[in-house]
Amino acid sequence: MPLNNQKDAWQAALYILARRSHSEYELRQKLYHKDYTIDEVDKAVFRLLEYGYLNDADFANQLFMKYSKMGKYSLYTIISKLKQHGVPDSIIQTVKNSHDSEEEWQAALKLVKKRFKSWDETNKEKIYRFLATRGFSTTVIHKVVEKMNDFEI
CATH class of the missing domain: 1.10.10 (Arc Repressor Mutant, subunit A)
Known part of the structure; x- marks a missing residue:
């Protein structure tokens, strides 16, 4: 029935x-x-x-902010999650354009610091793989590795 x-x-x-x-x-x-x-x-x-109870743009912005604030997802992963929720590509593009790239590399740095307790050159390749499998871009990964070279964890 x-x-x-x-x-x-x-x-x-x-x-x-x-x-x-x-x-x-x-x-x-x-x-x-x-x-x-x-x-x-x-x-x-x-x-x-x-x-106004249903608004894809508001929904996408809320979800994007939620995942960004969690600090463990790359921009690519967040976009993938938005697509899984059925958000139209035009809205995803608008949300993506409003994204601050600074937040993404800060999230990547936070993940690396949490995962790798010590830093040496042998961890470099592991960090590349670790961040790449989580959807971070090579630009973000390079920036994190440079930062790790400058400072000890």
């Missing part, structure tokens, strides 16, 4: 959004999974957009 007999798509969408923010894509998928028709989902989403 489909769940749409118990609640309409609008009520179900409000219930879903009350727990956490979602992208429009994610919300649509959840409502389709609950066996609501395309027309019911379209009407509910349109109403949510009208009221």
Whole structure:
């Protein structure tokens, strides 16, 4: 028995959004999974957009800030996570352009300091691999290694 007999798509969408923010894509998928028709989902989403309860740009900015503040993700990884949430590429590009590259290399440096308790030239290659597997760019990795050469951990 489909769940749409118990609640309409609008009520179900409000219930879903009350727990956490979602992208429009994610919300649509959840409502389709609950066996609501395309027309019911379209009407509910349109109403949510009208009221401002659903906004992909705000969602993307909140998620980006959350992951940035965690200090353990590269820009590439954060973008990948935004794509997994179904955020449109145009919004991702806008969020990416507002990104401060200083934060990314600070996050990489923090990760290296946490992971490697001592610094010597033999760790250099390990640091390159460690940061590269986490999606950091070669520019950021070079900057971290230069910083590590200047100072002891």
